[in-house]
Amino acid sequence: MSKLVLLDQNGVEISERQLNRERIKIGRRTDxxxxxxxxxxxxxxxxxxxxxxxSFLQDLGSTNGVRVNGKLIKNHHLQDGDExxxxxxxxxxxxEPWVMPxxxxxxxxxxxxxxxxxxNHAGNDETLLExxxxxxxxxxxxxxxNRMFDTFVVKQDKxxxxxxxxxxxxxxLMGGAGTGKQVDLDKQVLTLGKPGIQTxxxxxxTAGYFLTYVEGTSYPLVNGVEVGSTPYHLQDHDILxxxxxxxxxxxx
Numbered sequence: 001m002s003k004l005v006l007l008d009q010n011g012v013e014i015s016e017r018q019l020n021r022e023r024i025k026i027g028r029r030t031d032x033x034x035x036x037x038x039x040x041x042x043x044x045x046x047x048x049x050x051x052x053x054x055s056f057l058q059d060l061g062s063t064n065g066v067r068v069n070g071k072l073i074k075n076h077h078l079q080d081g082d083e084x085x086x087x088x089x090x091x092x093x094x095x096e097p098w099v100m101p102x103x104x105x106x107x108x109x110x111x112x113x114x115x116x117x118x119x120n121h122a123g124n125d126e127t128l129l130e131x132x133x134x135x136x137x138x139x140x141x142x143x144x145x146n147r148m149f150d151t152f153v154v155k156q157d158k159x160x161x162x163x164x165x166x167x168x169x170x171x172x173l174m175g176g177a178g179t180g181k182q183v184d185l186d187k188q189v190l191t192l193g194k195p196g197i198q199t200x201x202x203x204x205x206t207a208g209y210f211l212t213y214v215e216g217t218s219y220p221l222v223n224g225v226e227v228g229s230t231p232y233h234l235q236d237h238d239i240l241x242x243x244x245x246x247x248x249x250x251x252x
Contacts, residue, residue, distance in 0.1 A: 007090040024048040040087035049215040167251040169209045174246040194243040209234045
């Protein structure tokens with residue numbers, strides 16, 4: 001299980017905190033999981049969301065910001081040895097693999113809805129997409145690290161796996177001013193959604209693409225059904241909904 005180590009100005013360890021919860025809040029408030037008592041630290045300064053072997057650091061709109069390895073960040077996929085600076089405080093992220101108990105894994109169960117219901121659902125344009133700063137339909141992060149998707153096994157026939165490996169997935173925006181906008185999923189890992197509201201990641205593996213919940217008060221929907229915390233194996237023409245955005249996944 002990964003952990004954060006609090007260091008003094010000389011790099012000497014003061015304390016450590018295991019990331020043993022899905023959400024670890026850092027801030028000046030005493031009810032934060034990691035309280036940092038300094039006037040330069042916001043009441044709720046940052047959040048670490050952990051899904052199995054992957055941890056994501058998010059700035060919660062703090063006054064003085066969050067830096068990782070000297071760079072100011074808003075959202076960051078933490079890597080082993082990353083150094084986090086919050087005001088006068090120095091924290092180091094140490095990655096330790098999370099081992100899934102044998103009895104805890106179960107495949108995600110999804111329901112099938114009628115094609116007519118899908119069509120009616122897709123035609124509702126009340127929810128609009130907010131384009132991110134990089135104008136990429138809410139896809140905000142590319143990364144070659146793929147640890148998250150190495151923590152589970154997908155049983156699938158070899159022919160399908162090889163077929164999916166050769167194809168590129170695409171996300172198409174459904175509804176709103178940007179209707180029809182498409183984004184090729186040509187990177188190993190991509191984050192989508194709205195930080196602080198609801199985010200998820202799509203990762204590419206040999207067997208295809210997988211959607212995994214990261215944070216938010218509810219799970220993303222695929223074809224109108226919550227996917228849960230287990231990585232969901234995306235199928236051609238699945239309809240995704242998260243953070244007020246509706247997207248279609250398909251292979252080209």
